[in-house]
Amino acid sequence: NAGVTQTPKFRVLKTGQSMTLLCAQDMNHEYMYWYRQDPGMGLRLIHYSVGEGTTAKGEVPDGYNVSRLKKQNFLLGLESAAPSQTSVYFCASRPKATAAGTQYFGPGTRLLVL
Amino acid sequence: EDQVTQSPEALRLQEGESSSLNCSYTVSGLRGLFWYRQDPGKGPEFLFTLYSAGEEKEKERLKATLTKKESFLHITAPKPEDSATYLCAVNSNSGYELNFGKGTSLLVTP
Numbered sequence: 763n764a765g766v767t768q769t770p771k772f773r774v775l776k777t778g779q780s781m782t783l784l785c786a787q788d789m790n791h792e793y794m795y796w797y798r799q800d801p802g803m804g805l806r807l808i809h810y811s812v813g814e815g816t817t818a819k820g821e822v823p824d825g826y827n828v829s830r831l832k833k834q835n836f837l838l839g840l841e842s843a844a845p846s847q848t849s850v851y852f853c854a855s856r857p858k859a860t861a862a863g864t865q866y867f868g869p870g871t872r873l874l875v876l
Numbered sequence: 877e878d879q880v881t882q883s884p885e886a887l888r889l890q891e892g893e894s895s896s897l898n899c900s901y902t903v904s905g906l907r908g909l910f911w912y913r914q915d916p917g918k919g920p921e922f923l924f925t926l927y928s929a930g931e932e933k934e935k936e937r938l939k940a941t942l943t944k945k946e947s948f949l950h951i952t953a954p955k956p957e958d959s960a961t962y963l964c965a966v967n968s969n970s971g972y973e974l975n976f977g978k979g980t981s982l983l984v985t986p
Contacts, residue, residue: 766919795973805920805963805976852919862967863910863974867919 764788766868768853774874775843783838783871785853792858794836795820795865796828798849805852811836812858843875878903882964882977889984892953897962897980900946905969909947911940912963914979920963954984 766787775781785794796808807820809828817828825847827839836855840847850872854865879902889895901909908927912920924933926942933940937958939950949962964977 802978804978805965805974807974810973854919861908861910861925863908863925863965864922865920865974867921869919870917 766853766855766866768851768868768871770871771869772872772874774876775840776876777844779843780839780841781843781873782840783851783853783873785836785838785855785868786834787853787855787866788834789855789857789866790833791855791866792833793856794830795854796826796836796838797852797854798822799852799870800849808838808851840873843873845875847873848875849873878966878968878970878975880964880966880975880977882962882980884980885978886981887983889951889954889982891955891984891986894950894952894954896951897949897982898946899949899964899977901964901966902945903966903968903970903975907967907969909942910965910967910974911947911949912965914961914963916960923962951982954982956984956986958982959984 769784795810797805806822811817811830814833829837850870853868856865881900883898911923914920924940929944941948961979961981963979965974
């Protein structure tokens with residue numbers, strides 16, 4: 763049982779480049795989330811999904827897009843990266859029937875935008 | 877708008893020196909308060925859920941308590957392996973599923 767995995771672990775982009783971060787979970791969880799964590803800011807929700815084929819905006823969605831074509835995968839896309847998107851990105855998941863705060867987090871993706 | 881404030885930002889303890897971390901919150905209708913542990917370079921790991929004032933949860937050297945305005949994470953006789961950042965988060969009737977505090981970085985020295 764791998765839990766929540768994220769790829770890549772680290773990436774350097776130039777301003778204007780695009781990329782996709784992949785999150786996969788093998789726990790058959792319905793809910794999945796993308797957060798960013800910045801020094802002094804805490805974890806902030808970017809987008810989330812309550813099921814296959816559905817997505818919703820979180821607190822800081824601008825500049826990001828997401829897709830949930832398969833239940834086990836949640837993709838985060840950056841169409842045109844900006845230095846302000848330099849951050850650590852965490853994916854999380856949880857079963858529908860559990861409390862909102864009982865989330866399982868992945869190991870994170872460190873993104874540096876130059 | 878929900879607000880979650882954790883204090884102190886950083887705490888240094890000697891092994892065996894008990895202390896408490898604070899999480900104060902202002903929310904519209906608390907549905908739950910959650911504590912996480914985050915080790916450097918890793919994702920947060922869920923510790924506790926608290927739902928109502930007076931509730932307590934324990935796990936090894938950690939005990940979480942909840943009042944109507946704040947939660948405490950008590951650490952009894954800490955060990956160096958308890959060193960981590962501890963995050964508090966709330967779920968309420970407004971806003972998004974979880975609103976996180978900025979965390980308390982705990983260092984326990986031998």
